[in-house]
Amino acid sequence: MYKANRKVPCVYMRGGTSKAVFFHDRDLPSDPQARDRVILSAFGSPDLRQIDGMGGANTSTSKVAVIRKSEREGVDVDYEFGQVSIDLPIVGKTMNCGNISSAVGPFAIDEGLVEAVEPVTTVRIFNTNTQKMIVARVPVKDGKAMTEGDFAIDGVPGTGAKIQIEFSRPQGAVSGVLLPTGNPKDSMEIEGTVYEYSFVDAANPVVFVRAEQFGLEGTELPWEFEARPDCADICRRLEIIRGTCAVKIGLAKDLEDAAINSQTLPKIAICTTPKTYTAGSKKVIEAGAVDFVGRLFSLGMKMIQAYMGTGGICTVVAANTPGTIVNEIVCAGKDTDQVTTVRIGHPFGIMEVDAELEELPEGGHTVKCGMIGRTARRIMEGYVYVRD
Known part of the structure; x- marks a missing residue:
């Protein structure tokens, strides 16, 4: 039972042009409704300013990631993304976020969920929202994910270590098909x-x-x-x-x-x-x-x-x-x-x-893998205090 002002371990991370509060799955209630209440309290939602929580009062800074070591074959960690509503008591879980996905690999390495291998650690991530695989290639030094580097992305000041994110066969993430209406237009x-x-x-x-x-x-x-x-x-x-x-x-x-x-x-x-x-x-x-x-x-x-x-x-x-x-x-x-x-x-x-394209037997081609380069950084680690 979560009581008023109970502290919950968390890490605050930037991934790409977004920020999220990262939790270990084990530190949150197993009941979905109780879990959402803890997350909403952590963010200070619903409130347009999110003044009583860690939310930044816009959609890019009102995101949550829940991580656990995976039991799936060929997967290192399972990752659930949540878009925390600012003005409604809702944690949306029907989607994934590519920017926050880029911070999952560094989080998993620094938290000991994946063995750090220099100079680059490959982290195999299963996104439970879309039931799709993501592969993150994370630069590592001295057993930790690197933060500093010379890679820049528009929308983020300065530079950082480049993290390559690969979305394997991304088609049909929610509907199961590439073109839900059956038509390209x-x-x-x-x-x-x-x-x-x-x-x-x-x-x-x-x-x-x-x-x-x-x-x-x-x-x-x-x-x-x-x-x-x-x-x-x-x-x-x-x-x-x-x-x-x-x-x-x-x-x-x-x-x-x-x-x-x-x-x-x-x-x-x-x-x-x-x-x-x-x-x-x-x-x-x-x-x-x-x-x-x-x-x-x-x-x-x-x-x-x-x-x-x-x-x-x-x-x-x-x-x-x-x-x-x-x-x-x-x-x-x-x-x-x-x-x-x-x-x-x-x-x-x-x-x-x-x-990365793949030719189809019947002619034409498809996207086998979509790739983006991002940077990520651990901003804070500690506890968030949740209210009843």
């Missing part, structure tokens, strides 16, 4: 206007729409988008499309249910062709430096300030799926539909995502 009429969208399920399901159909350039920064007088109306239409797709894969029974109980998935992204814009870091992103410009939305239809790691994996898979909106943008003017690298322009810079 669909359309929907909303109040007399027809909107095209591509619903792709890889690493996490994402609905891609063209920014121009909503009167947007596609290069807007989150605060610029939120300041638009038509922001609420655009979000309302985006939510209709997103909610319809949630119903399609059984995450919600109707649009109202999707807006309340399936905010985490599917994600929705507005996208456009390569354009020059100024990122939130004041860095000018030249059109020639990217293949695709995207803006992802998270809980409550809030534009994410960077780009989700799993969203990047889904994007590179979509780029290799003929007929999708992403494929049309990335492959425009090219004489091939095989894409091994996609440079994604996001609000704070560029994310590069790689793909």
Whole structure:
């Protein structure tokens, strides 16, 4: 029984452009509802400021990871991700987070769940949310995961040791199929206007729409988008499309249910062709430096300030799926539909995502593995005090 102000061991870590509280599975209640209550108390949710907990009052810093040594053959650790709602008493567990996935390997090594091997330790991770394998290649020195290095990612100050994250066969992570509607592109009429969208399920399901159909350039920064007088109306239409797709894969029974109980998935992204814009870091992103410009939305239809790691994996898979909106943008003017690298322009810079391709016996190709480079850092270790 968890009493008021009971202390629970935890580690606070940054993974990529996100932060999460990491728990050992053994330190949390086994009952799912009791576990969620402990996590919500640790984060100070629900509360828009999360003032009485460790949450950072935005979706990128309100995440939890629960780790245990795996009993599965060929797997080192099992990892469950949770998106902790800020304004609702919900810990969403239908999705994975690619950025937080990059911190799982360093956590497992430093906590003694995996033997440290220099110079690089391979950590085989099973994500229980999506039932998919992730392989992390973590630089190690003196028995610990390295933090310092010369690898930089946009959206994180400074540099760090590069962690290579590989998502093995990411297709059908939630729905079981790559294209949940059966089509690379669909359309929907909303109040007399027809909107095209591509619903792709890889690493996490994402609905891609063209920014121009909503009167947007596609290069807007989150605060610029939120300041638009038509922001609420655009979000309302985006939510209709997103909610319809949630119903399609059984995450919600109707649009109202999707807006309340399936905010985490599917994600929705507005996208456009390569354009020059100024990122939130004041860095000018030249059109020639990217293949695709995207803006992802998270809980409550809030534009994410960077780009989700799993969203990047889904994007590179979509780029290799003929007929999708992403494929049309990335492959425009090219004489091939095989894409091994996609440079994604996001609000704070560029994310590069790689793909290992595999030829299919019936012709065409598929993505055997999607890869991203991230950095991670242990920020704090100790105890969090949970309230009754």
